[in-house]
Amino acid sequence: MVKTLAKVFVIAAALPVASLAATYQIKEVVEVKPQPEAKLIEVWIPLPYQNRWQKVSNLRVSSPFTFTLAKEDEYGNKFLYVRHEGALKEPIKITLEYRVEREEVSPSKADCKLPLRYLLSDKLVPVEKFKKLAQQITKGKKTDEEKLRAIYDYVVSHMKYDKSGKGWGRGDAIWACDAKRGNCTDFHSLFIALARAVGIPAVFEIGLPINKNGLVKGYHCWVIAYPDGKIYGIDASEAAKHPKKRNYFFGHLCDRRIGITRGRDLLLAPPQHGERLNYLYKAYEEVDLRPADGIQTYYSVKKVE
16 A cells, blocks of 8 residues: 555645636546666646636646646647656555636637647658548638648548458558548547648647546547637537538537647657657656556546536
8 A cells, every 4th residue: 555645735726717608517537557676657647728718727636656747849738747766565545636617619810829749740640641632622622721621521421430350549540531420539649630731820729628527538530720710629520420511510619629739749848768659648657767558547527507
């Protein structure tokens, strides 16, 4: 049994509270399995981001080991970092509780300079390979908004939401284009590759789907795109699943989601020792400087307002 007293940390709201569409209370439990031979155990827990559509407050952390808060520079993702030197004889739990106020995303003016990263390739999203296809899809379209809509319609029509077999879920844009199926990561990897190929900045976001109170199963992802200096929320996979909402999910994102991180090929803070991560919405662990699989993350949610 770990005999260290839990340390509790409270963070007040970093942004002012606004009138938002929904408020959620989140409890996150990270379970770390014993590592009896370890010399060093490190755990990174991604924290939900904050922006004009998402406010996070009253973050409370309980951990048997010391922790720090860190932010990486590429996408601005934040992490709770736990470090323990020595073996772990018994399992431990790290618990986070926080409140999230989430607003619907709708087309609006972009009010900041966009990172160049939003136009560059990811390991599984090779922009150069999609330039010819993107030009064909957007032929005759004059504005970025027209081009983005053509790409959106292509992806929604071209792909089927289908998680059978193997290959889906990695966010491999080439695989998704060829297989013509997959889940949200596959839909949006193809979308981002095509958008960036015609010079429209776009960024991948991943987090939690909110369908009901209780344990959250799985994850959901979407895209924020920037045509003509505007901000558009894109959810092509939901549009494919719900054809009546096709027009809505071009430009809009409903409030029934919580964003955890943005971007692909992630470098954590402090930097992990293993390779960059394809994407991340739950805790990540390394033991003796190598990726480990002795960790589980559980999210539960309760709608407050």
